[in-house]
Amino acid sequence: MDIGFVLAQSITQALGVTAIIYCLAAIGLNIQFGYTGLLNFGQVAFVTVGAYSIGVVVVTMGLSLWLAIPIALLASVILALILGIPTLRLRADYLAIVTIAASELLRLVVRSIALRDIFGGVNGINGKIGEQFHALNPLPAEFVTPYLTFSRQDAWVVLVGWVIIAIISFGVWLLVRSPWGRVVRGIREDEYAVVSLGKNVFVYKMQALILGGMVGAMGGIIWAIAKQSVQPDTFVPDVTFFTYTILLLGGAARIFGPIVGAILFWFLLAGVGEFLSQAIQAGWIDFLKPTDVGPIRFILVGIGLMSLMIFRPQGIFGDKRELALDGR
Template sequence: MNFLFTLFQDGGAAIISATTAAFAIAAIGLNVHFGYTGLVNIGQAGFMLLGAYGLAITIEFGGPLWLGVIVGLAAAALFALILGIPTLRLRGDYLAIVTIAAAEIIRIVGGDQSLAPVTGGVAGIAGSRYSGEFIALSPFPKSGLFTIGPWTYPYSAGNSWWLSLVGWAVAALCALVVFLLFRSPWGRTIRGIREDEDAVRSLGKNVYLYKIQSLVLGGVIGALGGMVFALGASVQPDALGRTTTFLLYTTLLLGGAATVLGPVLGSFLYFIFVVWLQDVVTQFVPSSIMNQQQIPEFTYILVGVGLMLLVIFRPQGILGNKKELSFGA
């Protein structure tokens, strides 16, 4: 009975978590690229990192929170333009190679020790150095803990109720914007490009320009996810590397690409699965067979196997429509 309560508590914590919200937001942005437009972007973590750095560096150098948000979004938009203008004529695997290389450039530059006075280098930028103004905006007490059922978190500081509330509000807003955009003529054109861009081009549409707009939109949403992630932790380049993008694809494909709520559902299920699996292994597998350091690695192995099976047997995910899915646009 205690073990079942632990599963309930940890699963609920995964749903509440601002980290889950951050991944849901970034996956919504990736859904704009991959699910709706057919762009195989393997560099979404780069957009998250730019958003996090833009927010943190601006505040650390004396700027207000609102300016940090604008700088982070602008950095992501500029990166999308620099990346997209020369490369969006590429398709499929070639675009994937370019985007993953571009994201790696962002990560390596961020971790360069010669830039440590600005980016913090490999150590990154501690959250305490830029989260003060965000905490000050909280309507809740600035210190102390608050308990709802079995879940206890700080009111405002760190990974708090305030951050979770803001994170999920941003996720809901992003989902609403995507829902409205892809019901508009612009969104229908984007869907058409995913299905057959030559047919859309024959109708007089500038396919190249639409793709750039989609890349910018998804990148900006990804930057918002990076900001939420950074406000709950720190800005550390290796924390938002290649693995992050692959996890975003896992959440997107699990929930369903080209659906509004697919990225959100996928984030819920992914993080619940991870914490439940760790609980089960900790409870039933002796430490002589698998120690605490090996459990996360074993979890990622099973996630990888699960992703392969998902792509093979249900590529449309839980909410997706297989007729709408296009892997090689």
């Protein structure tokens, strides 16, 4: 049993590409759900749109990655408008239903046989999606991440990814402490009260949905660039629910909530998995097979998260006083 290796693996995952993707999805969800109270149960749809836009523009259409990124962001704005226009005037639950349905719809469309020429069907889009980005990698060819186990290519994505997260988080921080942020937090508490004070609630909800969707799409963009492949069946509703878990773990309506949540979530998931594998190999645990590790780590992490909700329901950064108050 090599505890040092378990730790190195876990930290690599905690700071890795997947954590970055989920962190961005969670920052987007934090704008929508944490601050504005929009029940978006289809955040994965925005990630899908981000990733597939990059794949389609770069591989299917053969255009530049630098053109693909703004197109991907624009596509997420359009998705937000499509989702928001019919639902944001209605009660909050309608958005939840529409978003979860839309996210599955989107996955089924991109994996469909009819559109295989564009989206690649079940095989998705593979190819040199992120080549232009990886060509800029300044790390030396023989680069080895000290202690951690990033490849040279991943290390470059991770560096840029965390810088992007820092910039976006700073933007969110500016936004939520402004009068704009006050209005959306008011909408979260009671939108009719905010209407009665002369604010066009629909516009604010739309802005929050668009903004959160764009940040989520940014996660999809990084996904496509880092993995150089876009697979339809990775964009399942689980992604949305992991994102919610991350957000609640870190603390909703907190700037550092999604960041710490993503790091901790992937640290625990990788750590528990790696620990179990090693323990089985070392013969410490004889009633489990190595193939059991995958599901068991989710069970253990699930129990951990349930305990968190019971003993610290506000998440790590939340303020307990807020929860003591009745939302209405």
